[in-house]
Amino acid sequence: MLQMSEVHKVYENTGSEALNGVDITINDGEFVFLVGPSGSGKTTMIKLLTGELRATSGMVMVNGFDLQAIKRRNLPKYRRTLGVVFQDFRLIDKMTVYENVAFAMRVVGAKKKEIAERVPFVLNLVGLEEKEHRYPRELSGGEQQRVSIARALVNNPSLIIADEPTGNLDPARSLDLMLLLEKINALGTTVLVVTHEKELVNAFSKRVIAIDGGKIVGDGMDGYYAYETE
Numbered sequence: 001m002l003q004m005s006e007v008h009k010v011y012e013n014t015g016s017e018a019l020n021g022v023d024i025t026i027n028d029g030e031f032v033f034l035v036g037p038s039g040s041g042k043t044t045m046i047k048l049l050t051g052e053l054r055a056t057s058g059m060v061m062v063n064g065f066d067l068q069a070i071k072r073r074n075l076p077k078y079r080r081t082l083g084v085v086f087q088d089f090r091l092i093d094k095m096t097v098y099e100n101v102a103f104a105m106r107v108v109g110a111k112k113k114e115i116a117e118r119v120p121f122v123l124n125l126v127g128l129e130e131k132e133h134r135y136p137r138e139l140s141g142g143e144q145q146r147v148s149i150a151r152a153l154v155n156n157p158s159l160i161i162a163d164e165p166t167g168n169l170d171p172a173r174s175l176d177l178m179l180l181l182e183k184i185n186a187l188g189t190t191v192l193v194v195t196h197e198k199e200l201v202n203a204f205s206k207r208v209i210a211i212d213g214g215k216i217v218g219d220g221m222d223g224y225y226a227y228e229t230e
Helices: 042-049 072-079 098-107 112-125 141-153 171-187 199-200
Strands: 004-010 017-024 031-035 057-062 080-087 159-163 189-196 209-210 215-220
Touching: 004 042, 017 042, 017 215, 031 171, 042 057, 042 072, 042 159, 057 080, 080 141, 098 141, 112 141, 112 199, 141 159, 141 171, 159 171, 171 189, 171 199, 199 209
Parallel strands: 031 189, 031 209, 080 159, 159 189
Antiparallel strands: 004 017, 004 057, 209 215
């Protein structure tokens, strides 16, 4: 479960308030879109959820961890319950597809047997089982993003946060990617997709949380981008 209650975030260096009284609850197994214009507070929310930043005040609870009180030494343990997918893929050029995904397991201390079992499973799930020996430069943008998703999945996280995952993809590949995330969600993983792409949100009947000016301005199950910016 993900819960934020009366969350405020003020950046000390500028004095600007990025979040102003944010209240949201996302239950286990949900698929949720977080939408809003540039500068609305989406990025700050993601940084709070990944433990990169701490809120100025309020409660942030994710997967049983109190992120307002968590000690630095416990952050790696918390982050193992998360999978994060970025817009720019962040793959290691000198590693093959298999090695990129396996690396995410090695850094958390997984055993060789676990890696040998889990990596082929997730590569099959994302449809890249036949390209495990390819390098990122040999893949299309859509395929590189699938590697990024496989890497996010490989440690079996409770929650996947996809931050503008289709930003570098064309519409057809964007739709394919969302269908993949929907498939992953159907297996029980909670999925939070941060996006500003109205057409993509319109294509799926999911919960949509809208943020603007650091405040939640919409939260509905309609599955369409009901919030419009001027």
